[in-house]
Amino acid sequence: MTTHQRKLHLGAILSGVGTTQNDWRHPDLPGDASVDIDWYIANARLAEAAKFDLVFIVDSPFITPDTAPHFLNRLEPLTLLSAVAVSTSKIGLAGTLTTSFWEPYNVARQFASLDLISKGRAAWNVVTTGLEGAAGNYGREAHFDHADRYRRAAEFLDVVKGLWDSYEDDAFPRDKAAGTFLDKAKQHRLDHKGEFFSVTGPLNIQRSRQGQPVIFQAGESEEGRAFGGAIAEGIYANAESFEQAREYYADVKARAATRGRNPDHVVILPGLIPVIAETDAEAQAIEEAQNGKLDLAKALVQLGRPLNYHDFGQYDLDAPFPDLGHLTLNSYKGGAERIIRTARTEGLTLRETAWRFAARPNPFVGSPETVADEIERWFLGGACDGFNYRVTNPAAFALFTDRVVPILQERGLFRTEYAGETLREHLGLPFPENRHAPAFEEAVAAE
Amino acid sequence: MTTHQRKLHLGAILSGVGTTQNDWRHPDLPGDASVDIDWYIANARLAEAAKFDLVFIVDSPFITPDTAPHFLNRLEPLTLLSAVAVSTSKIGLAGTLTTSFWEPYNVARQFASLDLISKGRAAWNVVTTGLEGAAGNYGREAHFDHADRYRRAAEFLDVVKGLWDSYEDDAFPRDKAAGTFLDKAKQHRLDHKGEFFSVTGPLNIQRSRQGQPVIFQAGESEEGRAFGGAIAEGIYANAESFEQAREYYADVKARAATRGRNPDHVVILPGLIPVIAETDAEAQAIEEAQNGKLDLAKALVQLGRPLNYHDFGQYDLDAPFPDLGHLTLNSYKGGAERIIRTARTEGLTLRETAWRFAARPNPFVGSPETVADEIERWFLGGACDGFNYRVTNPAAFALFTDRVVPILQERGLFRTEYAGETLREHLGLPFPENRHAPAFEEAVAAE
Structure with a gap:
């Protein structure tokens, strides 16, 4: 070590x-x-x-x-x-x-x-x-x-990081005798113009x-x-x-x-x-007891959340997990893909999928x-x-x-x-x- | 009393x-x-x-x-x-x-x-x-x-106050035994649609x-x-x-x-x-000493701030306060009006106006x-x-x-x-x- x-x-x-x-x-x-x-x-x-x-x-x-x-x-x-x-x-x-x-x-x-x-x-x-x-x-x-969101996020972050550098770390002499608070050469505008944002700066901090x-x-x-x-x-x-x-x-x-x-x-x-x-x-028993208290209706709501609160109440609980091909997965896309992939790979019914995600393997x-x-x-x-x-x-x-x-x-x-x-x-x-x-x-x- | x-x-x-x-x-x-x-x-x-x-x-x-x-x-x-x-x-x-x-x-x-x-x-x-x-x-x-800003502010405030009432004060029974966290009838959407804003709510607090x-x-x-x-x-x-x-x-x-x-x-x-x-x-002496330390260049910048940082350096300091009729007063309108009104009423030069507002009567x-x-x-x-x-x-x-x-x-x-x-x-x-x-x-x- x-x-x-x-x-x-x-x-x-x-x-x-x-x-x-x-x-x-x-x-x-x-x-x-x-x-x-x-x-x-x-x-x-x-x-x-x-x-x-x-x-x-x-x-x-x-x-x-x-x-x-x-x-x-x-x-x-x-x-x-x-x-x-x-x-x-x-x-x-x-x-x-x-x-x-x-x-x-x-x-x-x-x-x-x-x-x-x-x-x-x-x-x-x-x-x-x-x-x-x-x-x-x-x-x-x-x-x-979904793709626009990420492009927007990338530009947003560029702007924010640019604004954060508005002042160099030694920009403020704060010299009371000379009366110099700011070294003006060390304050920087951003003048960003992009697809989503246009921001001049500088940031005031x-x-x-x-x-x-x-x-x-x-x-x-x-x-x-x-x-x-x-x-x-x-x-x-x-x-x-x-x-x-x-x-x-x-x-x-x-x-x-x-x-x-x-x-x-x-x-x-x-x-x-x-x-x-x-x-x-003992730990396994606690885990099982927790899972035993889960409520199916709430589990279905929770399953729908990453799919724009998709209403799973409309399907047969004991049929295979429904085909959601008509949904665009614009919400929590990664989470939604995981649910669909898991249900397909493991061959689960809707009921089993709801339990599977309410009581995820830990x-x-x-x-x-x-x-x-x-x-x-x-x-x-x-x-x-x-x-x-x-x-x-x-x-x-x-x-x-x-x-x-x-x-x-x-x-x-x-x-x-x-x-x-x-x-x-x-x-x-x-x-x-x-x-x-x-x-x-x-x-x-x-x- | x-x-x-x-x-x-x-x-x-x-x-x-x-x-x-x-x-x-x-x-x-x-x-x-x-x-x-x-x-x-x-x-x-x-x-x-x-x-x-x-x-x-x-x-x-x-x-x-x-x-x-x-x-x-x-x-x-x-x-x-x-x-x-x-x-x-x-x-x-x-x-x-x-x-x-x-x-x-x-x-x-x-x-x-x-x-x-x-x-x-x-x-x-x-x-x-x-x-x-x-x-x-x-x-x-x-x-x-300026007028749009205030119309926008009024609608903005309406929306905010509406969102603040999203939950009635007894909306959360938090009954652990019964499993009732929220009384759903006491959560309210806003569904505001106005000139500047459209906001569904409810607020999550x-x-x-x-x-x-x-x-x-x-x-x-x-x-x-x-x-x-x-x-x-x-x-x-x-x-x-x-x-x-x-x-x-x-x-x-x-x-x-x-x-x-x-x-x-x-x-x-x-x-x-x-x-x-x-x-x-003693207090009067302190006040006068403070005013004596003021810098005219900075006073002119400060005078311009409520007028969209108008550049007063361009005018004759000892001529009467300039005619600003071409400015739209869209900035700090009340403050700008006060400067112009004071200079006119008191018959001040630009220099006197700058001093008058850098060292305001206290x-x-x-x-x-x-x-x-x-x-x-x-x-x-x-x-x-x-x-x-x-x-x-x-x-x-x-x-x-x-x-x-x-x-x-x-x-x-x-x-x-x-x-x-x-x-x-x-x-x-x-x-x-x-x-x-x-x-x-x-x-x-x-x-």
């Missing part, structure tokens, strides 16, 4: 009452956790005490009466994370925001502000919004076409001590993977099995390399919702040792750079931080103390030199 | 290094105050200790290299106020945001989130953006016409304990006053003299009454930047007693409901909170303790019943 050994990275997805059917009914979880900033702060502090790299806030801007509890009623990511920023000191803060329904100037400004407030710990999880109904909240008859917020992404479709390989510095991945995770990991790292990027600078974190008990048998069920073993296998086996743990009930999170994390630390796989101050330092990502600064040319040459 | 006596309301405008030429050069003020969340938190806590009603954050989304220091480089209001929210417990939190360059769904959501995070202390200062150059940061060749954020506004032009009388619950007013303030106060209160509103539910707060010293003579210069007397005169004389104090250098703010506030408290003009928990309670504003709730009809009838 050397000090240079590659380390796991851990995120904590704080999603209040949870994104599944029954998370919110857990007796220890406050029913209003999704709108209670104290819940978020308490859990962020627990994650920080356990030396996690970051907390992660998911998001989407559309609901119906049938939407799952957490989505129905929750705090907005930027305001939430600013409150968490001043209630913590080391942990990274990743917030989700869509490029489909915002102005780049406002997004650049709010994330830059979060980055300063947190003293260099902000990350933006760039999404294009899977739910087609969201268009109606933003004056559009229909959502952007300086860079933070990590240079720019970290860019996360979570795409699973062909377009999503291409975008991730091109621009992501962190990826929240979706993987049901070691094999799936390995395929995704190899593919996205290769795409990054093809773009001339260092694949180590794309940190891939699959979601993790372990079920932990003293013994493997590779992380067992004793603390078993779960740590599986984490190690994925990490060393080329399936991930770490995990994004989804926090719901407090007892389960405590089991993970108190029992699993120490095993990972003993094995030299996870930090026992933060080595740096910024999220870029936690994740081993380079400091982005300002594009207008003399050091920029050198930094590009060294990549 | 009775317990029902009308009380002064005080806001603290936290504007970092300050919006004038030389504020930032004060030896006690950190040069990076505008981007230092710790500066904002410290001053919000001082204002809260002095029992102020609220802190107030101004904003605008456009800069040039010649812009004054605070505007050049500052934190964004929503992220800033969320951080302040969890660092304070009583004081209100008012943030400025423009209706010209945002989506109503995003604005509704972020202010609702701030309102929950602060447990009912949020206010939105609704502006339409005076600076025409801002259009270029949002894909527009030119800014909206519940109301706070104050029902909805307080609506502030700061318009000075004819359109601005009409909008204020129609929708504002608080107004940040601009007044150079007691007489000006009285005229504005009477006019806006009358406009509110004409709209069928209770004039007491429009709280009018002129800006206040007192110069305080032990004696009147009625609040003197000993603590003198300043308290003038505050009392304005308050009891029908010129205001209180003041919005602009915080810059720490020593001056301490003189105000430690020396002037206690005099106002002794005279029974200002609270010695918060009586309520929410900003609406501090300002004496009614709780807005949800438009979909049975109690709404009764509340409307009682107004």
